Each structure stands twice: as structure tokens, then as C-alpha cells.
Amino acid sequence: MPRMKFMTKAIENAFAKQGDTSNLPINQIKIIGKWFNPTGVGTWYCYEYNKPTNSLECFVELGNPHTAEAGFVSIDELQRFRGRFGLGIERDKLFPIGKFTLSEVQSTIRQGKHL
Numbered sequence: 001m002p003r004m005k006f007m008t009k010a011i012e013n014a015f016a017k018q019g020d021t022s023n024l025p026i027n028q029i030k031i032i033g034k035w036f037n038p039t040g041v042g043t044w045y046c047y048e049y050n051k052p053t054n055s056l057e058c059f060v061e062l063g064n065p066h067t068a069e070a071g072f073v074s075i076d077e078l079q080r081f082r083g084r085f086g087l088g089i090e091r092d093k094l095f096p097i098g099k100f101t102l103s104e105v106q107s108t109i110r111q112g113k114h115l
Contacts, residue, residue: 006079006091007033007049014097015049021057029102031059034095034115039084043114044073045105059105065112070102 014032021029033056035044041063048057054075061068078089100115108115 006035006075011091011097012049015046018047018098021048025103026106027101027103030098031095031100031102031105031115032097034092035078035089036092037081037083038090039087042089043109044078044089045100045102045109045115047102059102059109061109061114065109068106068109 011033014030018030018032029047031045031047032049033046035046036042041061043061044056044058045060046056046058049055050057050072055072056075056078057070057072059068059070060073081089095115105115
């Protein structure tokens with residue numbers, strides 16, 4: 001079975017349109033894509049793509065909503081990861097590009113929920 005495309009052109013274009021988020025308030029930063037571990041913990045809500053370093057800036061929840069935090073993750077590392085049954089990190093194909101803000105995601109995750 002062919003692997004799902006890690007990043008689509010639509011997602012890449014949305015990252016480019018949003019651009020640098022370092023000076024934006026969190027209620028103006030749009031979440032562009034969501035990736036997750038289908039056989040364990042780990043959900044990455046990503047809002048900035050650094051093409052030269054092939055990394056994403058994300059709000060990451062690794063099993064404990066109270067320790068979820070923003071940070072950078074290497075796309076290469078995410079693509080190399082293999083969990084149970086040899087499954088890798090997957091992109092949530094149904095996650096709406098740019099519908100939620102970083103503020104909304106942080107609030108939802110800290111309540112122990114997911115979008």
C-alpha cells in the first residue's frame with residue numbers, strides 16, 4: 001500500500017502564505033496541519049514550515065496535556081519514526097487547513113481533548 005503524502009502542495013502553500021509567525025499573537029497564528037502517531041502518543045499541530053532546515057514549528061502533545069508545548073520538529077525525524085506494527089507518523093487528512101488558531105489548539109489540548 002502506498003504511503004500517504006507527508007505534505008501536500010496545499011499545505012505547503014498555506015505555510016508559505018502564513019509565513020513567519022514569531023511576531024504574531026497566538027490568536028492570529030493558524031494551524032496549517034496536524035500529524036499524529038496512530039499507534040501511540042504524539043500529536044503535532046503545525047503552524048510554520050522552515051523549508052531550509054526541513055522542520056516544522058508546532059504545538060506538540062506527547063501524552064500529557066499539561067506538558068504540551070510549542071517547539072520545532074524535524075520532518076526527517078517524523079518520517080523515519082516507526083511505532084508499533086511498523087507504522088509511521090501520519091498526516092490527519094481531514095484536519096481543516098487554517099481553521100483553528102494556536103490559541104484554540106492550546107486551550108483544547110490543555111482540557112485533555114484533541115481537534
